[in-house]
Amino acid sequence: MKDPLLDYPGYSLRRAAGAVMTRLIARLEPLGLRFVDSSAMLMIEANPRITASQLGRMLDIQRANMVPLVNRLEAEGWIERAPLDGKSHSLALTAAGKAKLAEARRVIAETEAELIARVPAEHRAHLKPALDALWR
Amino acid sequence: MKDPLLDYPGYSLRRAAGAVMTRLIARLEPLGLRFVDSSAMLMIEANPRITASQLGRMLDIQRANMVPLVNRLEAEGWIERAPLDGKSHSLALTAAGKAKLAEARRVIAETEAELIARVPAEHRAHLKPALDALWR
DNA sequence: TATTGTTATACTCTATAACTATA
């Protein structure tokens, strides 16, 4: 069976991203976390008092779609909102959120390590700069 | 604003794939094609008389989700079904399908060329082998 | 005027379970 799609780097990119994401999502699921939850919590930890709109811009998530996400993180007790001014709220991790993020960071590190290990050594250093050129 | 996600190759992989797919989808849309339509038609062209189930396995699409896809391609007049045996049907491109695929191939080639052009020359040859190691 | 947070909504993609008919 011929597979003409294998000639396209763009197709390899899509399939590789899908495979890696599937592995990561499967590992986050037992922690009660979606991929986007872990991304958001990493970003909130690094930027305390960030707002939902700022967070959405950095993660490339629409403002409207941030609402259920932030609501869920708050309902789980992982983040807290505090009024910044009359219309904005700042987000910060709670103690429970920091503990949950520590768990998430372990499975993320494990998945990233596997990713690197899969790439033949002679290509390894080239992967991230090549990828970053495609979207940054 | 700090962005800890930039340290993760897996995150770069996801964002790069998203960016490239967004560009390709935007170019296929005026042709009345979804990404999966163009993938399926390339595969059918290269493998005349392939069945929907075989196609699904190669594209990593569930058998059940092939039904509306194949129905749509047939309704557009781009593919034809022919009974293979009592339970299977073979798929093949029609003349209209081949013409549409020629259009699709042009925008795909254009998008792939841009992808390559974006990657700094010293990393180019490493990208596809690195990506393929992640899913094949 | 622009931005934040929000509600409502719709569409695509994907996953699962179940059924029929045929190999």
Added chain:
DNA sequence: TATAGTTATAGAGTATAACAATA
């Protein structure tokens, strides 16, 4: 028994439009 095609359905993820309150 395993596979092909199919139906129905549900859950994610994502996009758009609109609104009130505030900067």
